[in-house]
Amino acid sequence: MRIVQSLLHKFNWKYYAVTILLLGVALSPVRAQQEGRDPAEPLQGKAQPTTLPRPAGAVARQDVDEKAMAALVHELVGCGTRLSISSWTDPKRGIGCARDHVVARFNEIAKESGDKLRVIVDKYEAESERTNGPAAMENVYAILPGSDPKLEKTLFIVSGHMDSLSSRWTDPVPDAPGADDDASGTAVSVESARLLSKIAAGGKSPFRATILFAAVSGEEQGLLGSRHLLDWTKEQGYTVGGMLDNDIVGADLAPGGPHRVRVFSGNGEIDDCDSSSRELARAIEEIDGREAIRMVFRVDRYGRGGDHYYFYKAGLPAVRFTEPLEDYTHQHQTPRTENGVEYGDLEKYLSFAFMGNVARDNAEALRQLAMAPAPPANVHLRGAVSPDAKISWSAEEDPERAGFEILWRETTEARWQVYDFVPSSGETILKGVSTDNHFYGVRSVGKNGARSIAVPTEPAQRTTPSVIKK
Ligand SMILES: [Zn+2]
Numbered sequence: 001m002r003i004v005q006s007l008l009h010k011f012n013w014k015y016y017a018v019t020i021l022l023l024g025v026a027l028s029p030v031r032a033q034q035e036g037r038d039p040a041e042p043l044q045g046k047a048q049p050t051t052l053p054r055p056a057g058a059v060a061r062q063d064v065d066e067k068a069m070a071a072l073v074h075e076l077v078g079c080g081t082r083l084s085i086s087s088w089t090d091p092k093r094g095i096g097c098a099r100d101h102v103v104a105r106f107n108e109i110a111k112e113s114g115d116k117l118r119v120i121v122d123k124y125e126a127e128s129e130r131t132n133g134p135a136a137m138e139n140v141y142a143i144l145p146g147s148d149p150k151l152e153k154t155l156f157i158v159s160g161h162m163d164s165l166s167s168r169w170t171d172p173v174p175d176a177p178g179a180d181d182d183a184s185g186t187a188v189s190v191e192s193a194r195l196l197s198k199i200a201a202g203g204k205s206p207f208r209a210t211i212l213f214a215a216v217s218g219e220e221q222g223l224l225g226s227r228h229l230l231d232w233t234k235e236q237g238y239t240v241g242g243m244l245d246n247d248i249v250g251a252d253l254a255p256g257g258p259h260r261v262r263v264f265s266g267n268g269e270i271d272d273c274d275s276s277s278r279e280l281a282r283a284i285e286e287i288d289g290r291e292a293i294r295m296v297f298r299v300d301r302y303g304r305g306g307d308h309y310y311f312y313k314a315g316l317p318a319v320r321f322t323e324p325l326e327d328y329t330h331q332h333q334t335p336r337t338e339n340g341v342e343y344g345d346l347e348k349y350l351s352f353a354f355m356g357n358v359a360r361d362n363a364e365a366l367r368q369l370a371m372a373p374a375p376p377a378n379v380h381l382r383g384a385v386s387p388d389a390k391i392s393w394s395a396e397e398d399p400e401r402a403g404f405e406i407l408w409r410e411t412t413e414a415r416w417q418v419y420d421f422v423p424s425s426g427e428t429i430l431k432g433v434s435t436d437n438h439f440y441g442v443r444s445v446g447k448n449g450a451r452s453i454a455v456p457t458e459p460a461q462r463t464t465p466s467v468i469k470k
Helices: 002-010 013-027 029-034 066-077 095-112 179-201 224-235 276-288 309-313 352-371
Strands: 118-126 135-144 154-161 210-216 239-246 261-264 293-296 318-322 336-338 341-343 377-382 389-394 401-410 417-422 426-430 438-446
Touching: 066 095, 066 179, 066 352, 095 118, 095 135, 095 179, 095 210, 118 224, 135 179, 135 224, 154 179, 154 224, 154 352, 179 210, 179 239, 179 352, 210 224, 210 352, 224 239, 224 309, 239 276, 239 352, 261 276, 261 352, 276 293, 276 318, 276 352, 309 318, 318 352, 377 438, 389 438, 401 426, 417 426
Parallel strands: 154 210, 154 239, 239 318, 261 293
Antiparallel strands: 118 135, 135 210, 261 318, 336 341, 377 389, 389 426, 401 417, 401 438
């Protein structure tokens, strides 16, 4: 004891008291648990729901015909220019030459599919400040009809634009090879048609909804072809279930590839509720995997536009696929060399390994979406000022549907988690789950494991917040 006392005399007591106090606070297990932890939701003990496996028979990467894609791109580049206001009748040079090649390829594929694929050339007139007055335009569609009478009027679209642009936007004289922008997207659309019509060829097609493979014109003249396609779907009585725009999907020039393809989706305009386009992007990422898809939560590349735009603005699910890192010396440039820099959208910069990945990812996303039941409707969240979240939705009768997945995520999370599985529509109560801290959604699940896109909850009635009880 005497020894201890003599030792203590040697210490500076004030200094050690403070140090010991601070150490105690930092190491205290009680404090560590309290700091940074929020109340648990759902209440502890909630079992993880069992989820159905996704549909078997995924499109295999080795089934993608890169050579056929390269051949089509080569033919399109060989048309010299594909400016939408170049010649529609010259078989050797101009946009008409491109149409001919796309139609010929679609016809070959249709033949291989036992004529399940229907090829249409849709002629129309359009005008913008880049058309020198009203201009004749044509889109090419290949349609794979859905096999389910209830879903055949639901349409999933994959689209590329077959037109191209030189440095002179209204001049058909200069060459505009457009290998990447957008012979690549056209090749992805056409190859998707081949991959999926092959699946549909024997017996009853597994695709319940209809799939349309498009090669539009007029993109560079102001999204004229896709705008016309949107009108066409309405005239034909289709509901657009999803629109996959592929534009500049042919190159992966940055070192360290292969990289992920970017998938752009807009926010939408409703408070606390993402757009259906965002839900389509999430569905694509979930189907193809995070290693294949880089979601970008933005309607398009900054300050730029594409063929999904008018679909998105119409409230329809529409996204844009674009390569990882664009090279602007290749886009919309008349081929030339200036100060040692080579300009021009040339085939030599393309990567068919990358483009093949994009084709596979488009085809697989379309395959699963076209096999899925319709998304639920009237998806509402109630339960403000109450301890439980109440989610309700409706859905038409569908004997092929297994049920519904209730989805949730932290408001700061990018991706859904499955909270629960419910066999029939109506209302489900999430006990002890606050309406405030998460976003919620519902999606339909087929007996085949295919999921619809998610439908995020909206309030049952839009009310001014001040009117809601405080
Ligand atoms: Zn483009």
